[in-house]
Amino acid sequence: MYNPKSEEAGEFISCQEILDTLDYARRVKDDMSVVNGILEKARETKGLTHREASVLLACNNEDKVNEIFDLAFDIKQQFYGNRIVLFAPLYLSNYCVNGCLYCPYHHGSDIPRKKLSQDEIRAETIALQNMGHKRLAVEAGEDPVNNPIEYILESLQTIYGVRHKNGAIRRVNVNIAATTVENYRKLHDAGIGTYILFQETYDRAGYEELHPSGPKHNYAYHTEAMDRAMRGDIDDVGLGVLFGLENYACEFAGLLMHAEHLEASFGVGPHTISVPRVKPAQGVDPASFDGGVSDELFAKIAACIRIAVPYTGMIISTREGQSVREKLLRLGVSQISGASRTSVGGYVENPEEDTRQFEVSDTRTLDEVIKWLIDLDYVPSFCTACYRAGRTGDRFMELCKSKQILNCCHPNALMTLKEYLMDYAAPQTLGAGEKLIEREIGAIPKEKVRDLVRKNLVNIQNGQRDFRL
Numbered sequence: 001m002y003n004p005k006s007e008e009a010g011e012f013i014s015c016q017e018i019l020d021t022l023d024y025a026r027r028v029k030d031d032m033s034v035v036n037g038i039l040e041k042a043r044e045t046k047g048l049t050h051r052e053a054s055v056l057l058a059c060n061n062e063d064k065v066n067e068i069f070d071l072a073f074d075i076k077q078q079f080y081g082n083r084i085v086l087f088a089p090l091y092l093s094n095y096c097v098n099g100c101l102y103c104p105y106h107h108g109s110d111i112p113r114k115k116l117s118q119d120e121i122r123a124e125t126i127a128l129q130n131m132g133h134k135r136l137a138v139e140a141g142e143d144p145v146n147n148p149i150e151y152i153l154e155s156l157q158t159i160y161g162v163r164h165k166n167g168a169i170r171r172v173n174v175n176i177a178a179t180t181v182e183n184y185r186k187l188h189d190a191g192i193g194t195y196i197l198f199q200e201t202y203d204r205a206g207y208e209e210l211h212p213s214g215p216k217h218n219y220a221y222h223t224e225a226m227d228r229a230m231r232g233d234i235d236d237v238g239l240g241v242l243f244g245l246e247n248y249a250c251e252f253a254g255l256l257m258h259a260e261h262l263e264a265s266f267g268v269g270p271h272t273i274s275v276p277r278v279k280p281a282q283g284v285d286p287a288s289f290d291g292g293v294s295d296e297l298f299a300k301i302a303a304c305i306r307i308a309v310p311y312t313g314m315i316i317s318t319r320e321g322q323s324v325r326e327k328l329l330r331l332g333v334s335q336i337s338g339a340s341r342t343s344v345g346g347y348v349e350n351p352e353e354d355t356r357q358f359e360v361s362d363t364r365t366l367d368e369v370i371k372w373l374i375d376l377d378y379v380p381s382f383c384t385a386c387y388r389a390g391r392t393g394d395r396f397m398e399l400c401k402s403k404q405i406l407n408c409c410h411p412n413a414l415m416t417l418k419e420y421l422m423d424y425a426a427p428q429t430l431g432a433g434e435k436l437i438e439r440e441i442g443a444i445p446k447e448k449v450r451d452l453v454r455k456n457l458v459n460i461q462n463g464q465r466d467f468r469l
């Protein structure tokens, strides 16, 4: 499936095509016959090309924008229902040799440096398990001396090995710098979930300015990382850009072109897309970058991503506050982080303000986030079943595109929520969660599955754990 041509210096995301796309979108955005045609195609829920989606993003007609929001909600319901998957980041080390201008971990920064020992990782993992987390995203700066691949691999083993009370981390996604096929294969063999790497920006000239030094300066090597990851047998990869650095429309088109490239080359698009925005941090002022994105525009970007790639999970972190998160949940976000600490060692020590990668806007506890989701009629899910059942890559996408995956997602959400309620929930959350589960069991269409879930819920009540479909 792999197309060797794609090795040519990140050319699959041609700057000229991005510019042509933006120009095309500007020209036709007020032509309602074109916009209506694209919306009609989008309703088939098979996705849109980067050009089509860019037209929707450029369109400012109020009625059409409302239609875009409604359609995003509708597609979200069809593919994800009312479930929201929870995760937390775990920062291993902030040593970094790169010079990214928007990140306080850049090598010239005077931020205190810290790298967790395996004992400290164990302690952080226990703290995360004690909140109820089952799914982590491991983060580390790029530093071949302090954070070599062996350190990451050992850390993964440590995390997966911690069993504290009923806790368990069942899936660890990894967000580390672009690396070699050989190292990706090692990560795959260590049992990672999704490999996540943000492109930051698809504006090549802007990228090179924002990354003036270190291995990350190499745009092509960074952009082709997902190709190498796939060749290293990692078949779930997560894309993302840092909105706010450069022109949002350019980032949006580039992101979708990247997804199209993966689909064309490997038969499987990105597992997830993250939509972070630049946030204040030590020495970082979002206003100093070119591409500020308002909350309204941010919502429209999320809605257009949902429409363009209906089968791809969308992630929003605690970089965003409660109200923005609430709005984006409706428009397509399927995964959120909760109770995150963005400092190294932040779950055990008092949050160390001075080693944070960025300011967290949503500072609620995990239990508060769970209660909030339940009150909004979402089903918080700690499900990690697909990765553990080998439903990854094209096997996952096939089930997802045909919407059959829903037959697993919903029951698994209810069973993992029940585990959370039994082990970690505050009394009010427990009461609200039990009522939600009772209501939602009725939404499982097959009687046989309903009965199985009921039986497993009783087993969970009686102390058994880890049921999944």
Ligand code: SF4
Residues within 6 Å of the ligand: 096, 097, 098, 099, 100, 103, 104, 105, 106, 107, 140, 141, 142, 177, 216
């Ligand atoms: S964004 Fe990543 S690579 Fe860049 S300085 Fe921060 S930690 Fe290092």
Ligand code: SF4
Residues within 6 Å of the ligand: 085, 381, 383, 384, 385, 386, 387, 405, 408, 409, 410, 412
């Ligand atoms: S069943 Fe698979 S797709 Fe659904 S929530 Fe669980 S891991 Fe995700």
